[in-house]
Amino acid sequence: MATAVTSSPLRVRSAHLVVLLAGMTAAAWLAMAVSGHQASRGSMQATHHHMHGVGTTGSLPASVAGFALMTVAMMTIGLLPLLRYVRTRTLRRRWWSVPTVVAAYFAVWLLVGLVALSLTGRVELSPVAVVALLLVAAAWQLTPMKRWAMTSCERTTALRLSGRRATQSELRFGAHQGAWCVMSCWAVMLPMALGAQPAVPLMIAGTTVVTTERLTSRPARARLVGAAILAASAATLAAAHFALT
Amino acid sequence: MHERRIVSFDPVWDDTLTWYERAVAKMRSRPLTDPTSWDYQAAIHGTASDANVAAWRTCEHGGWFFFPWHRAYLAAFEDIVRAAVTSLGGPEEWALPYWDYELDGFDSLPPAFRAPKNSSGQPNKLFVTERWSYVNDGVGLRRMLAALDPAAADEGLSSTRGMNERTFSGGGADMSFPFGFGGGQTPSSHQANSYSHIESQLHGTVHVLVGGPEGWMRNPDTAARDPIFWLHHANIDRLWSKWAAQAGRTNPTQAAWLTQGWTFFEPAGTSKQWTPAAVQDTADQLDYRYDTDGPVQPPIDVDAAMVDDVAGADGSRRDLQPVGLVDGTVRLSGHAAAATVELDDASIAALTPAAGLDAPTPRSFLELADIDVPDEPGILYGVYLAGGSDTEAAQLVGLAPFFAARPDAPQRDQHEHRLRYVFDATEALQRLAVGADSIGSVRVLFRPLGPAQLASGLDGLDGAPEPPMPEVAIGRVALLMG
Numbered sequence: 133m134a135t136a137v138t139s140s141p142l143r144v145r146s147a148h149l150v151v152l153l154a155g156m157t158a159a160a161w162l163a164m165a166v167s168g169h170q171a172s173r174g175s176m177q178a179t180h181h182h183m184h185g186v187g188t189t190g191s192l193p194a195s196v197a198g199f200a201l202m203t204v205a206m207m208t209i210g211l212l213p214l215l216r217y218v219r220t221r222t223l224r225r226r227w228w229s230v231p232t233v234v235a236a237y238f239a240v241w242l243l244v245g246l247v248a249l250s251l252t253g254r255v256e257l258s259p260v261a262v263v264a265l266l267l268v269a270a271a272w273q274l275t276p277m278k279r280w281a282m283t284s285c286e287r288t289t290a291l292r293l294s295g296r297r298a299t300q301s302e303l304r305f306g307a308h309q310g311a312w313c314v315m316s317c318w319a320v321m322l323p324m325a326l327g328a329q330p331a332v333p334l335m336i337a338g339t340t341v342v343t344t345e346r347l348t349s350r351p352a353r354a355r356l357v358g359a360a361i362l363a364a365s366a367a368t369l370a371a372a373h374f375a376l377t
Numbered sequence: 378m379h380e381r382r383i384v385s386f387d388p389v390w391d392d393t394l395t396w397y398e399r400a401v402a403k404m405r406s407r408p409l410t411d412p413t414s415w416d417y418q419a420a421i422h423g424t425a426s427d428a429n430v431a432a433w434r435t436c437e438h439g440g441w442f443f444f445p446w447h448r449a450y451l452a453a454f455e456d457i458v459r460a461a462v463t464s465l466g467g468p469e470e471w472a473l474p475y476w477d478y479e480l481d482g483f484d485s486l487p488p489a490f491r492a493p494k495n496s497s498g499q500p501n502k503l504f505v506t507e508r509w510s511y512v513n514d515g516v517g518l519r520r521m522l523a524a525l526d527p528a529a530a531d532e533g534l535s536s537t538r539g540m541n542e543r544t545f546s547g548g549g550a551d552m553s554f555p556f557g558f559g560g561g562q563t564p565s566s567h568q569a570n571s572y573s574h575i576e577s578q579l580h581g582t583v584h585v586l587v588g589g590p591e592g593w594m595r596n597p598d599t600a601a602r603d604p605i606f607w608l609h610h611a612n613i614d615r616l617w618s619k620w621a622a623q624a625g626r627t628n629p630t631q632a633a634w635l636t637q638g639w640t641f642f643e644p645a646g647t648s649k650q651w652t653p654a655a656v657q658d659t660a661d662q663l664d665y666r667y668d669t670d671g672p673v674q675p676p677i678d679v680d681a682a683m684v685d686d687v688a689g690a691d692g693s694r695r696d697l698q699p700v701g702l703v704d705g706t707v708r709l710s711g712h713a714a715a716a717t718v719e720l721d722d723a724s725i726a727a728l729t730p731a732a733g734l735d736a737p738t739p740r741s742f743l744e745l746a747d748i749d750v751p752d753e754p755g756i757l758y759g760v761y762l763a764g765g766s767d768t769e770a771a772q773l774v775g776l777a778p779f780f781a782a783r784p785d786a787p788q789r790d791q792h793e794h795r796l797r798y799v800f801d802a803t804e805a806l807q808r809l810a811v812g813a814d815s816i817g818s819v820r821v822l823f824r825p826l827g828p829a830q831l832a833s834g835l836d837g838l839d840g841a842p843e844p845p846m847p848e849v850a851i852g853r854v855a856l857l858m859g
């Protein structure tokens with residue numbers, strides 16, 4: 133049959149998304165650097181750490197804010213594949229849907245951080261405790277639960293087209309993704325949430341682990357790489373600790 | 378040069394099949410630890426065993442590695458069979474035959490595969506009972522599909538849509554264009570979700586019709602144990618040769634495709650690495666040709682505008698936009714099901730053709746995604762689009778055979794995608810719109826082709842007992858536009 137076809141080539145363009153996510157990440161790191169700097173000036177203790185972990189900065193709101201910044205700094209780049217899906221599936225309302233999903237996703241992390249930090253209160257982690265938590269995180273990488281959680285992170289549920297139900301479906305999607313991500317990455321985030329030092333190297337290691345897992349095409353290898361990075365971090369800290377004492 | 382010829386229906390036992398049967402018997406007698414044994418070769422495709430054995434469970438489905446992996450698999454297998462044939466005193470020129478079920482009169486299982494005795498009167502190793510009983514009774518696949526409806530009988534065994542594709546591969550990302558002759562640009566995967574038309578329709582349909590609810594062919598873990606598997610895939614491989622022989626068709630040139638490596642075995646039992654780059658030309662690289670091979674053919678005459686829009690001359694990716702969505706999960710358990718596609722005003726305007734069949738119409742697609750299947754159901758579903766209430770005018774958009782439906786390959790390092798089908802719905806929507814002012818409402822209908830439908834659709838045949846049907850849950854049913 134003769135079918136003429138109107139052409140509407142919509143190619144996969146993710147430049148906007150990359151800029152957005154890179155901007156969010158940079159802003160979060162910058163905010164942490166500034167607040168860490170101010171905190172260290174305020175306490176009149178010049179340390180070689182420019183950033184403090186969230187658990188050491190005092191009040192609960194400050195701790196939670198610090199945790200939120202840290203989550204945004206570490207998790208945002210890994211959201212690229214998921215947000216590409218959201219953007220494509222909701223093209224007409226992408227300026228609304230993408231931020232909605234992102235907000236719901238981080239709201240779950242924030243909630244978890246709030247509960248966790250309320251329960252633990254202010255803690256001072258000893259270097260031995262940090263090493264132990266890192267080893268727990270490395271071990272978690274190798275469990276079937278981790279594999280299940282990472283697989284769940286790949287699920288894409290339906291996003292509705294318009295109206296309030298669309299917003300609801302976006303909130304639900306972001307919240308599901310947040311929950312699966314917490315399931316998958318809680319162990320990596322725990323030491324940092326509790327204020328483990330040195331914060332910056334640990335955050336860089338953690339960001340590498342979670343981002344690799346999100347962007348890889350070899351998930352099992354990525355989990356092993358993550359375990360290796362965490363174990364190596366633990367070993368380095370332990371070596372440094374025993375060299376000093 | 379070895380020539381793969383069309384399988385013999387008459388005589389039942391020609392030389393090729395006689396020696397194939399003897400070689401199968403010999404390979405079956407080898408221990409499972411021998412890579413050239415029948416069961417080891419089958420386990421390379423898939424196995425329910427989780428033993429960590431070289432090359433087991435490595436088949437590629439749902440993407441652009443489907444054709445090259447199966448070509449290499451068949452070529453290595455054919456060498457092993459030929460070695461067995463010659464060791465038994467058979468001809469050096471033995472080559473795998475192919476089963477061209479698309480040809481009129483050849484859509485029933487070749488008689489040598491359903492005869493209980495071989496040419497010497499001994500139990501026939503090409504005959505297995507693990508098939509849909511109708512197939513072993515000699516009922517044609519087309520007739521089985523006709524129990525669903527006549528359109529399914531025409532479409533289900535047709536390679537035309539696939540052969541018309543101009544590029545080998547469409548896009549690879551979840552939301553980009555899924556078609557192309559060979560499937561989406563996915564990572565190496567037991568079960569990716571960017572199916573080519575030939576893989577999801579013709580290939581999957583034959584698997585499920587032969588296997589049925591309980592047979593071997595319905596499931597990648599057992600399919601290659603059935604001796605007909607190899608003739609089915611020889612035909613699929615022949616279609617690739619035929620497609621590539623059309624002027625202007627080229628295989629992928631990306632390094633990611635050319636250099637993907639797989640392990641298969643030589644007749645001596647030694648392993649050998651294969652890549653898509655090494656299996657592009659069957660005559661030059663693999664020393665075989667098909668009896669249908671000829672000089673380079675002009676492309677099949679199709680509407681150029683339509684083809685251009687499908688893949689783009691450069692095979693570029695294209696996002697598909699959802700214009701309608703079914704609310705909630707669709708669950709199939711062997712019975713007919715219907716779901717309403719929710720459309721907003723903008724979608725209705727976009728979907729409604731300006732005037733009649735010849736007016737410019739955007740291409741539209743029906744997507745079934747996030748499919749959760751506990752076990753291959755071994756029955757087909759016809760997938761239809763219909764208007765708000767008129768079920769009689771339902772238009773077939775495709776078949777859902779649910780072959781290779783489980784993302785269950787714990788030994789392999791890959792993303793565990795859920796199955797996804799994408800059907801071209803343009804013509805179906807156009808037909809629904811004819812005579813209507815607008816497309817106000819669209820429903821998706823699922824009609825099973827299972828034991829019950831076959832029992833009532835095939836007069837004079839006893840119905841097979843109906844086994845319990847695993848439930849298929851389709852998390853996302855959407856209408857998309859490109």
